[in-house]
Amino acid sequence: MTAKPAGRRRGPVSTVGIGTAGSRVWHVNTVAMRAASVEVSGRAGEHGALPEALVGLPITPTDAVGLTERAAALAKRSIKTTAKGAALTLAVRCMDLTTLEGVDTPGKVLSLCAKALRPEPTDPAVPPVAAVCVYPELVGVAAGALAGTPVRVASVAGSFPAGLGPIGVRLAEIADATSAGADEIDIVLNRSAFLAGRYRQAFDEVAASKEAAGHAHLKVILETGELGSYDAVRKASMLAMAAGADFIKTSTGKIGTSATLPVALCMAEAIRDFADADGRAVGLKVAGGIRTAKQSWQYLVVMAETLGPQWLHPDLFRIGASSLLNDVLLQLDRLGTGRYPRPDKTVV
């Protein structure tokens, strides 16, 4: 488990949360002003043109047949014994334990935080997960429960999951979640702008979100299931990275098609190209529909064989999931004992 970099560590609970009204107002005002300029530049045209920041970055086409074949080949890697143990432990360390339901309550979030810190109460060797991911409303609760621990608080923000609220409101939401104690902000790419060819607007909004997030890490959700082609996934990946995303993320989990292995491979290839051209290592978060331990190590294989060991770390790889952890714990248990435990052994 790695400690968080000092600069990103949350302060004591009492200074964060919803109480500090003065700083909030100041934030909203500045981001709203910036929002106005974002909207102007979006309307100003350059329709279809890519922002200058993307010029010179390799946006190579993607062949869907070849991509899916490669992903299928990687999925067939046979991960056994010690390799399986290493993969499952790493999957726990890279997990964003997520609850994004309208019925989330402080009680639900508190029990999730407890599980995040000690996924397997009977076995302290199982490491904590990377982060707990909640709606902004519940950031304060999670931040309180996780203060002083290595588990980070992630919040969705920016009119999640559609991302089509007024830009000022979106940026305010991001700033709000950050000041409430979120270490990481998961926003969605403006697919409306992206698919309409208003790349400049989509780019500027990500850049403004990055600024609004301040010290928090920014994860940009591409919602790949809505982009229509791997070429678009690759282009959106490059756009988000060039605009300052710390992570690019596959999906919200709120539409039918979520993370798939070929999509993850496509994004990992974009991350590799970006790192070669720009020198900055951007992380990948896969989310939505990942429920089994086997799926989790298939994604780890894709990362290992596409991006290499540097990316096999919670700083650069995350799995967003709500039910995956229990299956990973069952498999870890079996690996140690040689038999499956009762499914009700894991805590809820």
Next chain:
Amino acid sequence: MSDTGEHLPASPAGDVPGAEVPERVLADLPEFGPASYAPAPEGTDLVHIAEDYGLFIGGEMVPARSDRAAPTVNPATGETLATFAVGGAEDVDRAVLAAREAYESHWRDTPGSVRARYLYRVARLLQERSREFAVLETLDGGKPIKESRDVDLPLAAAHFFHHAGWADKLDYAFAGAEAHPVGVVGQVIPWNFPLLMAAWKLAPALAAGNTVVLKPAETTPLTALLLTEVLRDADLPPGVVNIVTGDGTTGAATVAHPGVDKVAFTGSTTVGKEIQRTLAGTGRRLTLELGGKAANIIFEDAALDQVTEGIVGGIYFNQGQVCCAGSRLLVQESVADAVISKLRRRMDTLLVGDPLDKNTDIGAINSAVQLRKITELVESGVRQGAELYQPSCALPERGWFFPPTLFCDVSPSHRIAREEIFGPVLSVLTFRTADEAVEKANNTPYGLSAGIWTEKGSRILWMAERMQAGVVWANTFNRFDPASPFGGYRESGFGREGGRQGLLPYLHLQGAQL
């Protein structure tokens, strides 16, 4: 790949029902990654290998009259797997007679729908026993189990299925013509795809109503010998297929036998030329599928990450021991650096080692002879000034292995750019324009296959028209399908295998207006 059938060693306390489950030991786990994938060997229990094998003649395994035998070796370990008979001229003669007897007494008059039934049975039996065949293929030939499991076996079964479908439709396949079989066919196959090549040869011959004498390669006879069990279980009448194992002399006797009406050979260009000389003027039919030096052509607008996979699949598939391997990489100069950098990085992740391990990407070289040939040509590349790259992968101590190899700064006059290496060795040349790509691609005595990588459809068609190659792949490589005819031009041979065209060499068409 379900994991539910796997049995991990249980901890001692775990064996006692109701005992307290001990804490898992999660310490001392390796860092996850390709370098630390735990061994995942495919089990060999299913496979039974006899100590020695005779010849399959007239539906029975019989001892060779030649009294000669040879060992077949596992190239990954150097251990002898079994001893097989080396058929002599007298054995070939017996096999041809058995084939002739079966042909004339019933097989040529057996309705196509009945022949189809036998072929369907063979196809299904191959599928049922595919794991056993795959393991044996890997043991005998050294190819990675994932290739024998995912490529050789499914394709072999697919060839029988495909041709079973043709058997009762031959009169409709060639409009206005009546299709008749040719007679007794002599077939000599190579060691790189032992069972698959047997399937490529047997399926169309039998579908067309011919009987066969098949001579498997000297270093890989075992899957063809196991196939005799399948043929018997399918109730194929005795003599319809005869399998005479042996060496070059056995093959020479098979193709030269006057009772053989048609010869089909897959192998080296040198031997192919000898066979052509032998058959010249005899009026007996011949098809040859020989060597190659395929160009894999990368244009600057191609999907470069999938190109990288295509290059790797083109040259390192089956350790490069593929007649249609993409051994000459022609890359447009504007993207040459990007492609080579991606390729090198990808080569670093290739897992070389135990062919039986399910994670192995590159297995063993088929024989010591072949390893010597590859080594000698690679040395010549270095001597002639090409720049060598090999990933720093540890090779197994036993067996015959060669690391994936890349040569840059290759000039078209270098031996590695001209001669067929038949190993995991890629030579990179660059081009500036499409015209130059065509000129360089065709600058070889061979003409078997070519690959074109571009996102521009019109360029694919423009290039394909100009490639002097029997098979042209676009945005893929080394893809095979029984419905697609395969074969070469020039020194890569003549005749096609697969599809409707692949039936022609095995048929006399009467009243055809072709």
